[in-house]
Amino acid sequence: MTARSPVPASGVSLAAHTPAPVDVAPIPPTPEQQQFVDWLREVAPYIHAFRDKTFVIGFGGELVKADMLGALVNDVALLHAMGMRIVLVHGSRPQVEEQLALRSVQTQFVDGVRVTDAAALESAKEASGELRLDIEAAFSQGLPNTPMAGARMSVVSGNFVTARPVGIVNGVDFQHTGLVRKIDAESIQHSLSNRKIVLLSPLGFSPTGQAFNLSMEDVAANTATALKADKLIFITELPGIMDRVGKLQQDLSMETAIERLRDGSLSHDTAYYLQHIVKAMRGGVRRAHVIPFALDGSILLELFLHDGVGTMVSHTDLEYLREATLDDVGGIVSLIEPLEADGTLVPRERRLLERDIANFSVIEHDGIIFGCVALYPYPKDGMAEMACLIVSPDSQGTGDGERLLKHTEVRARALGLKRLFVLTTRTEHWFLKRGFVRASVDDLPEDRRKLYNWQRRSMVLMKKL
8 A cells, every 4th residue: 555645625636736926025124123133243253252151250249229220130141042151250349338338337448458457348348248138139130021020140259369468568467358369170160061140249368267358459450451352341340441531441451450540640540440450461361341331231341342432441452354264154154145145245155265265355343243355366367356345234434444445455565466346236325535546348358257247347447556
């Protein structure tokens, strides 16, 4: 007995039925829908780049006192959901001050550092304990219609920090004020690998069991160093690091940061953060950020916007133009795909991009590819084609297109070529403003002329080098 296709009552075999093709007209999105889709596509490269990366986030007790803890927890929960490994380090200075006031205890500060006597240590323990519980409680909420709805997160704390006393400095005994001696990086990494959020308080313990009052900045910087974290982020009462005329510095190289510390042009608080950033980066941390807690969502804006909202410190200048490698193919594809979809560019297979990667140059910003261009030489004709000149929408208007053009012209001249040409369907005027003139298909090199797509009827523009 052979198996047969089921036959409906009509007697027509379902297996033989072929649906008629349907001509479906595209549905234009609303402006709000388009804005959302565009934004999500723009941040996608960041999400891919930051997945499985370790971020150490330090924030002072001032953030909690300003009633911004809930917003921060919502944002950290989102980062955690996107696959980022999070270590939180909280401070507690205003909360310690409140505990001291309740006990009518006064303490001494020397160069901005508290001298912690026995009474102050008890206040520090009380303040840190309450804050830790408040933070853990905030991560445990999951009310419907809130950013925490459906979140399943575990927050772990522990004796991850070994401390030592500051000791006697310039005749002042700092008593129970301490410094980080060691971070239990192995235990923290184990927790992070199990998808836990690690929470550290500004307290440490010596091998003899003594407790010490630490600074949030010291704990965060040493933790970031021990973990070789990808980012150290300080969420502060400052807007960021300001230049000498009071303007926010969005990007700061480590070399410039050291110069600013030496020339004494920074406020005490700014210098304190920057000292710990430099220390952490010397220990292997790749990037550091100083951002304001007063701006709701500042950590998301800093991480997912091209220019951020605070200051980023990196080992070298943050944005640079370089020759592409195979590792950049994914980033180039992300730039190309939207333009292929709307017909601006001819679709390119990934294998062809991999084959031609030596022809490409890219602009990289914080590990993300924001622009690309390709140069295809025709030496016997003394010409080269500039193709695939793209700048991310998030970076347009910053001069990156000009930089890519000039870089390509330099490359072409270095090869001894005399003319540069482009084929375009939509950006004619941009090139005309930059010295290109209209040409014809007949002006193209013979090998390129054979490949000309007469259906697209791209304009040919040419520039003498």
